[in-house]
Amino acid sequence: MTGGHPDLSVDLGRGLVLPNPVGLASGTAGYGFELRRLIDIDRLGALFTKGTTLRPRPGNPPPRVAEVRGGMLNSIGLHNPGVEHVAAVYAPEFARWSVPVVVNVAGGSVDDYLLCLRRLEDAPGIAGYELNISCPNIEGGMDYGQDAAAAARLVAAARALTSRHLMVKLSPNVTDIAEVARAVAGAGADSVSAVNTFVGMKVHRGIRAPVLPGRGTGGLSGPAIKPLGLAAVARVRAAVRIPVIGVGGIMDAGDAVEYMIAGADAVQVGTATFVDPGAALAVLDGLRDAAPGLRARPAAALRGGTVPPAGVEPASTG
Amino acid sequence: MTGGHPDLSVDLGRGLVLPNPVGLASGTAGYGFELRRLIDIDRLGALFTKGTTLRPRPGNPPPRVAEVRGGMLNSIGLHNPGVEHVAAVYAPEFARWSVPVVVNVAGGSVDDYLLCLRRLEDAPGIAGYELNISCPNIEGGMDYGQDAAAAARLVAAARALTSRHLMVKLSPNVTDIAEVARAVAGAGADSVSAVNTFVGMKVHRGIRAPVLPGRGTGGLSGPAIKPLGLAAVARVRAAVRIPVIGVGGIMDAGDAVEYMIAGADAVQVGTATFVDPGAALAVLDGLRDAAPGLRARPAAALRGGTVPPAGVEPASTG
Amino acid sequence: MTGPPGTELLSDLGRARDEVGEVLEVQLLGGGLVEITARLPHLAATARPGEFAQLRAWQGVEPLLRRPFSVAWTEGDRCAFVLEAVGSGTRMLVALRPGDALRSLGPLGNGFGFDPCPARALVVSGGLGCAPFPLLVRALRRAGCPDVTVLSGAATGARLYPAERFRRGDGGVAVLEATDDGSRGHRGRVTDLVASRCDAATIVYACGPNVMLAALASTLAGLAGPPRRAEVSLEAPMGCGFGTCLGCALPVVAGGGPDAPREHGTAWALCCRSGPVMEVSRVAWPELLALPPAHVA
């Protein structure tokens, strides 16, 4: 070690170089304004904004969050001020920050996504886009994250529109996340992030009903999903060559290291920030300390694992 | 209350009447022989056997289990003595027990499943079958649980072969579990059980590799999956009219009640038995105490929940 | 603060800080109420009445999230919280012993308004709704409010927050009590006591269960002479407490106007940012009452 900070920067391609591999996950850091008051977000690798839609959205009725064992469910419903506000009011602020800001874009129709991106193209301070194709049915739109062909069409159209970095946030609520990853990579995505939340439900014994409104389901995040996120990242890593950003239940630097062993090039810290606003910084500091060991590339690390007797293809369960 | 035990029996159709709604989940109770030594399994609603295949299977190389936060991963690989042994040696024993024994059948090709069922048809002591279509690729077979059409073909063929109760164990690792449920119900399944384990991974920071062999993944079970299992059961409940058996992370009677509120007609206790061999009995005793309240039918319970303002279709996340 | 999402002012997070303090005292007040005093210098120095802190006093992820509590009072470098063991988090908190660590992120949210200071202050507390009021009462008196009356209600006498703790030695503060079972003070709802004590010079401050606050709102709406202002402190399940999860939405009356578009009839405001204190007229009461109780999440 040379004594200075090891260089932890991660080049994700097409101009998006993260100063370090630790970002704040979409929807858990708003647009950065609140967290800036609490922590030094400029030290972080990236800020992924709240999912932003073409028009302002008031979000879902309460209750929108519910805690479960080792995690939380949310049903925020993409509460956001709309792209115009983000582009006109927030983006000029982003331009003054040194943390790269990646705008998470969500939408109903392909046109909604594209209009949203087009408006952002003119805005300063945006380091790239994270296409949230794992957002649920709104306005009867289809769920691109669950349909590889539809996802590819969306990404191809977005690709044609922007030369900024295009990351795609994958849904884990699919039969084969690798298929979707391959489809969006083929369509021109520069990187993928995995995973978004898992569809879960909390049932309250007192009211004898689900806690969250509507269908009663919400997105599960937090430590409970870490094993699922790790499996998804490993699967995606094996399927595509583009960078993979790991997210799901990262609470400390050790969790981040696990994601990197599973194949992630960078990570996002989500729910942990609610528990401790400084969680992402703590992850970063922990990674710095572990940096010498970080070099092991995912594939190599996986090869270092247990090798079953030839001919045995282990089953995933049962 | 009349003073005696409330009648908790559940008629699942086609001759399978569970004396009460609490069963032991497949793969967590073997074929009952060990647990019989430890607890009075004859008090339970059902015993679901280890997944049984046409030929004996030695299972996967170790390590086969790994603990994670709030759950465990397993990669057993359908270690079982094969259907011949089960039919010839175990089934006559089952016939002497008062707990209904449902044989969990797993296989590669449709033919494997059918040969397995045919052999069991001649055997005594079998209350029904639980078709494990959520078992992973073995012998290059396809994963029926992840393909609604293939699942339907398998179930239709099995239906033609047996007049015993045919339950289908659904995989949660799919884009739309309701679609698979509808397909198997349409093909003649008498009931469905949900969920099997979720694909997860544990990464060990020390060896810098996944803990489990092969691809490094295993099936996640235990409390960590309860919110996911509840969401799956509610979704399946809304999709089909046949009985739904809830399984996933049930540790106590309260958890079982939650599954019933979400729509389950009966439940299976899995991983909890490892923690406490008497867990299923404790769930049953707890349900008996709560029995008066148990009558609320799932749909009614769901209706009793929070009603969002008209026109708002809550998103599942974000 | 009533504009469309995203145009809401950011709450004043400039004062919020994460600090690890030390528990000094855990007092059982009777009826299940517990008052925890802790050395939390930053919170003590900066919290304003009605503001809250996100507390955590455990390692690991059971429970996962911090829990929000009103700052009950401050004294030097000490802060107090009043609570009851209702779930896993509060059970951990009431089990704390002197010397244990207590982590606080705060102060958070907005507080009660008392500038300019009202000529009369009517403080309406229901059950654990007492929590923010010792601090408010003191602040009102310090700001020169000559007439501070606390209406303190609970299910039973045992569950009444002790009158002396509202006053904290200030004989100029009146405390009137009401209990559902009549075991102490007025038999009936605490809101019954409001009408006769309210005039145009009064500001009403209230905290308690939603049904109580809704009853208060309709009492006030029915008054011939309404108070100058009425503020209620509300609860919502919280993810973060600092405005980034957007989880703590409460139903408020839509702002209206072309610059405040609404896709639906009801608007939402964040409890942790536009609250927990809101003007009574801002709250969409029917929608609030239609929600499951705050503690259900």
Next chain:
Amino acid sequence: MTGPPGTELLSDLGRARDEVGEVLEVQLLGGGLVEITARLPHLAATARPGEFAQLRAWQGVEPLLRRPFSVAWTEGDRCAFVLEAVGSGTRMLVALRPGDALRSLGPLGNGFGFDPCPARALVVSGGLGCAPFPLLVRALRRAGCPDVTVLSGAATGARLYPAERFRRGDGGVAVLEATDDGSRGHRGRVTDLVASRCDAATIVYACGPNVMLAALASTLAGLAGPPRRAEVSLEAPMGCGFGTCLGCALPVVAGGGPDAPREHGTAWALCCRSGPVMEVSRVAWPELLALPPAHVA
């Protein structure tokens, strides 16, 4: 016990019982070793040398599963366990205090064989592999074994299980020590001491890390005069401990024969049912050594 899956004999679960006992003593032995004594009447009355119990001393699901521990010794209604804090479960266990509850499911697994009793018994212990041996030593002596020698190895002297605790007052038991760093006894591997003390009348009993046991196996294989029998106690990550999860597979040499079909070259045997004690010749040593250490799961 070497047949195909499902034809394995069921282990004698008839004696196993779930009981809640009380911790009596927690002794720090030095070097991180801890001996926990608990009142567990059923386990104390029924455990045979080499058998284990699934322990749990915490509420909730962190950690989720019970943890397996050898029964170190029994005395009246008391049982002892020897362990070290290596992870979450053992940390909870070593933090127990007298009076705390300790839940035990046991006895589980098979035990060491000493019927008929050997003329010489060579007990080889490596590190925490000492755990099952006080009980075995006593049983051997009670069964009339005239010559019991314990070879006790560890990394350093501080980590040696005290010789007196192997003997438990029986002067007829010899204890020879070895340490990797030479800080006590023989400098080097404990298995170095085996060859000269082994003859055809000897039964070898061993417990310790896999590498040590494998070294022992090859030492024994190289002997001109092999021992009458050699038994090793192995570890595997466990789900249940009582044979229903099929999680604790260990690689054994394939049984062969038409009634023991094998799909693959290696066979698996369950540690909790066909083990933890296995004959040394039954273990597939190269495959065992290729696995990650047992503690990795």
